Amino acid sequence: MPRPNRVQMADLARIAGVSVATVSRALNDSPLINADTRERIHTLARAMNYSINVGAQNLRLKQNRTVAVIVPYDPQTRQHLSDPFFLSLIGSLADALTERGHDMLLTRIDADRLDLAAQVYHTGRAMGIVLVGQWHHHDQLNAMADSGLPLVVWGAKLPRQRYATVGGDNLTGGRLATAHLLAQGARRVVFFGDTELPEIGLRCQGWRAAHAAAGLVPDEALCRPVPFVGEAIQQAVEQMLHEGLAFDAIFAASDLMAMTVIGTLRRLGRSVPEDVLLVSYDDIALAAHFHPTLSTVSQPIEQAGVLLVESLFAQLAGDKVGPKVMPTELVVRQSSQRPASGHSS
Numbered sequence: 001m002p003r004p005n006r007v008q009m010a011d012l013a014r015i016a017g018v019s020v021a022t023v024s025r026a027l028n029d030s031p032l033i034n035a036d037t038r039e040r041i042h043t044l045a046r047a048m049n050y051s052i053n054v055g056a057q058n059l060r061l062k063q064n065r066t067v068a069v070i071v072p073y074d075p076q077t078r079q080h081l082s083d084p085f086f087l088s089l090i091g092s093l094a095d096a097l098t099e100r101g102h103d104m105l106l107t108r109i110d111a112d113r114l115d116l117a118a119q120v121y122h123t124g125r126a127m128g129i130v131l132v133g134q135w136h137h138h139d140q141l142n143a144m145a146d147s148g149l150p151l152v153v154w155g156a157k158l159p160r161q162r163y164a165t166v167g168g169d170n171l172t173g174g175r176l177a178t179a180h181l182l183a184q185g186a187r188r189v190v191f192f193g194d195t196e197l198p199e200i201g202l203r204c205q206g207w208r209a210a211h212a213a214a215g216l217v218p219d220e221a222l223c224r225p226v227p228f229v230g231e232a233i234q235q236a237v238e239q240m241l242h243e244g245l246a247f248d249a250i251f252a253a254s255d256l257m258a259m260t261v262i263g264t265l266r267r268l269g270r271s272v273p274e275d276v277l278l279v280s281y282d283d284i285a286l287a288a289h290f291h292p293t294l295s296t297v298s299q300p301i302e303q304a305g306v307l308l309v310e311s312l313f314a315q316l317a318g319d320k321v322g323p324k325v326m327p328t329e330l331v332v333r334q335s336s337q338r339p340a341s342g343h344s345s
Contacts, residue, residue: 007050015048016041066103067312068126069093072111072135081108083256084284085301086132089154092305093130100309114140118149128312130154134165134198152311154304156198157323164321166307168299170199173328174206175213177251177279177297180330182214184338186249186277189218192236192261193253194227200253203281207251221245228253230260237264249277249336255287255296258335262292278335288333295336297328 009027013020018037026033026041033041044050071086081087090106097104105126109116114137120126128150134141138158144151145163152164181189191207193200204223211218222245226236240247252258258280262272272278272292280287283298303326311321 007048009050012041012044012048012050016044064124064127065101066105066126067093067097067128067130067309068105068107068117068120069130069132070117070120071106071108071132072114073108074111074135081106084286085254085256085282088284088301089132089304092301093308094305095302096305096309100313111135112137115144117151118144118147121149128152128316130308130312134158136196138198150312150315152308152315152321154308156202157325158198161323164311164315165323166304166311167199167323167325168297168304168328169325170202170328171206171209173281173297173299173330174203174251175210176206176328176330177203177281177295178207178210179213180295180332180336181249181251181277181279182210182216184249184277184336187216188222188247189249189251190222190224190240190245190247191218191251191253192224192226192233192257195223195225203251203253222247226257228257233257233260234264237261238268241268241270247276249279252278252280255280255282255284255290255294258294258296259286259290262290262335272335273337274339277338279330280335283331287331292334295333296331298331299328300326 009020009023013023016023018041022033022037023041026038027045029038069090071081071090081090094104105120107120114131114135117129117131121129129152131151131153134153134155138161141151141153142160142162152166155165155167156170157165157167178189189207191204193203195201195204208218224236224240226233250261252261258278262278265272265276270276278295280294280296283296287294287296307324307326311324314321
């Protein structure tokens with residue numbers, strides 16, 4: 001789909017019957033332009049939804065060397081910046097920007113108003129934006145890209161996408177995790193995760209694909225759309241046991257979710273991996289030190305920061321940038337391997 005034509009300063013000058021230089025001075029409230037003309041041009045600019053692109057102006061003048069890294073805040077899930085995955089990705093971005101001699105502005109916005117991200121660019125605080133996560137607002141991101149905003153998003157490649165993304169291969173990751181559990185002999189594999197989120201939805205598709213490849217049809221009761229909230233995760237595990245749902249393995253959509261699942265199962269008299277096998281996602285540093293150590297799908301976070309920054313700077317140079325999908329791999333540890341016979345719970 002072609003991008004809609006954005007109102008340019010030359011358009012304002014033509015309609016107002018003045019030079020581009022006059023429009024520029026008026027919008028910057030120069031005293032060289034009389035008050036009536038300034039007000040007339042400001043009114044016209046508002047009517048045409050025109051705003052001064054301070055970010056681009058600063059970039060042309062080489063006055064801005066700051067990139068905004070925005071982590072949306074969802075009041076429903078309340079994921080904090082202390083989330084180990086967020087911290088790893090932010091650290092990777094900081095390193096990639098430092099290597100280029102640029103600064104990072106870290107901020108948060110409401111996850112329901114991703115369009116607010118554009119403000120840090122249009123006010124000149126940042127030369128471009130890296131947004132961590134698509135959340136539920138694919139259309140808002142398309143509209144931001146259509147407006148010409150220099151933007152790259154950590155997230156999944158989606159149909160009819162017009163903004164740049166960098167992300168792991170979530171579909172393959174979900175398939176690898178589930179296929180491994182099935183190969184270990186599991187036949188009732190639960191999927192835990194908020195399938196309304198694009199990345200998690202693709203991991204769930206991988207869960208389905210692995211079953212299909214094994215000639216199996218998963219029981220839909222095993223797909224549990226659980227948000228990334230500790231209390232909700234605990235309640236979901238308790239609900240499965242209360243229902244008497246039969247399951248012998250769990251694929252959790254993140255390592256932190258898996259840790260809560262394991263703790264809840266343990267409290268309710270079930271052990272991982274003795275009673276239930278488990279694979280999770282992300283391979284945060286703690287995954288290798290948890291008890292039991294977590295089998296998990298690893299995402300190349302160090303490479304992610306580099307690719308996100310490269311994609312943004314390519315846009316700033318005028319290049320057309322498409323989605324980039326990075327490979328994922330399964331790291332097998334204790335949580336998905338049945339203990340040797342004779343091991344006591």
